[in-house]
Amino acid sequence: MFEIYSFLPTKIVFKVGAINELHEHIKGIGNKALIVTGRSSTKKNGVLQKVEEQLKKLNIDYIVFDKIIPNPISTTVDDAAELCRKENIDFVIGVGGGSAIDSAKAIAITAPNPGKFWDYVPVGGGKIPTKALPIVAIPTTHGTGTEADPFSVTTNPLTKEKVGIGYDNTFPKVSIVDPEIMKSLPQNQTAYTSMDAFYHSIEAFFNIKANPYSDVLALDAMKRIVSYLPIAFENGNDIEARIQLAWASTEAGITETLTGVIANHALEHGLSGFYPDIPHGLGLCITGPYLFEYIFEHIYERLAIVGREVFGVYESDNKKAARLAIKKLRDFQEQFKLNKRLKELNVRKEDLEEIAKTGYRVLKGVVVVTPGNIDEKDMFKILQSCY
Numbered sequence: 001m002f003e004i005y006s007f008l009p010t011k012i013v014f015k016v017g018a019i020n021e022l023h024e025h026i027k028g029i030g031n032k033a034l035i036v037t038g039r040s041s042t043k044k045n046g047v048l049q050k051v052e053e054q055l056k057k058l059n060i061d062y063i064v065f066d067k068i069i070p071n072p073i074s075t076t077v078d079d080a081a082e083l084c085r086k087e088n089i090d091f092v093i094g095v096g097g098g099s100a101i102d103s104a105k106a107i108a109i110t111a112p113n114p115g116k117f118w119d120y121v122p123v124g125g126g127k128i129p130t131k132a133l134p135i136v137a138i139p140t141t142h143g144t145g146t147e148a149d150p151f152s153v154t155t156n157p158l159t160k161e162k163v164g165i166g167y168d169n170t171f172p173k174v175s176i177v178d179p180e181i182m183k184s185l186p187q188n189q190t191a192y193t194s195m196d197a198f199y200h201s202i203e204a205f206f207n208i209k210a211n212p213y214s215d216v217l218a219l220d221a222m223k224r225i226v227s228y229l230p231i232a233f234e235n236g237n238d239i240e241a242r243i244q245l246a247w248a249s250t251e252a253g254i255t256e257t258l259t260g261v262i263a264n265h266a267l268e269h270g271l272s273g274f275y276p277d278i279p280h281g282l283g284l285c286i287t288g289p290y291l292f293e294y295i296f297e298h299i300y301e302r303l304a305i306v307g308r309e310v311f312g313v314y315e316s317d318n319k320k321a322a323r324l325a326i327k328k329l330r331d332f333q334e335q336f337k338l339n340k341r342l343k344e345l346n347v348r349k350e351d352l353e354e355i356a357k358t359g360y361r362v363l364k365g366v367v368v369v370t371p372g373n374i375d376e377k378d379m380f381k382i383l384q385s386c387y
């Protein structure tokens with residue numbers, strides 16, 4: 001039995017060279033934009049300049065806000081929202097990785113409403129944002145799926161809570177997915193971001209709310225990543241590999257909208273909330289296989305499907321095929337040196353219990369859709385096994 005709720009109000013333009021058509025898709029959206037981006041990469045790779053040229057074509061006034069850091073923080077969102085209010089900004093454009101686009105979404109709901117961003121976070125003020133500025137998303141990475149979902153991940157630097165929020169008004173109005181602008185993504189980021197998309201897919205596939213609509217996208221995304229990540233990792237300029245990985249990210253983003261992730265993302269949010277230098281995709285690769293072993297009895301039938309369809313496992317017994325799937329996943333991650341231990345990343349063992357508790361509190365919604373009915377104590381045990 002399954003149920004499907006589908007709402008994806010985003011115009012997605014997926015095409016090599018799509019960035020050069022940006023002006024056609026944002027006509028009439030507003031007169032003044034805030035471009036939200038990181039400190040350097042979109043300047044170095046010329047993407048920011050391309051966006052500016054497109055805005056000039058429409059005589060749209062704009063301000064560049066380039067203060068977004070990886071694992072973005074809520075105080076930066078508040079600063080940008082204040083700037084929007086002062087400068088009468090009509091819409092926001094997130095250009096860059098997930099951090100820039102997620103921040104653009106957070107700014108979009110903070111600017112037109114009273115107060116600060118944390119007032120609109122369920123574990124913060126708990127208010128619902130009634131208004132939002134229109135959001136345009138231009139991803140330069142292929143993994144977060146933020147171009148096709150309403151979610152925005154931000155950390156409160158005071159409480160170390162890394163939260164994900166998502167409302168009907170935080171879907172991008174327009175997403176420009178241009179694989180051409182992803183070619184400059186460095187090798188390590190190529191692996192991290194692709195594995196983020198992989199975990200969005202595999203977690204959606206195990207989610208207790210999994211359904212045929214998200215299953216078909218999840219399996220397809222995983223297959224593309226397993227086939228094309230090794231190619232893009234070796235040669236970042238391989239445009240075919242970038243196209244395949246960009247689509248894998250977008251379809252995995254749609255699975256997040258349809259179904260969503262499970263406890264692996266709560267484990268990772270706990271971790272990188274405490275240790276912001278741990279890249280999201282790397283954290284997921286560390287905890288993922290241990291989570292799947294922990295809940296093995298509840299997922300082995302689906303894990304066997306992943307083994308056969310994604311990793312080419314040739315085994316008729318479900319439990320054996322499922323064990324082989326976990327082995328193949330670890331082997332795949334090893335190609336990109338992603339099977340690290342938490343100890344190697346200088347995580348303190350005495351922090352693990354608090355990390356589990358915080359991860360559970362901030363993302364309880366994804367823990368409760370995990371097969372096996374797990375809680376923060378189970379998350380603590382899983383983190384211990386990753387140490």
Ligand SMILES: [Fe+2]
Nearest residue numbers: 144196200280
């Ligand atoms: Fe993710």
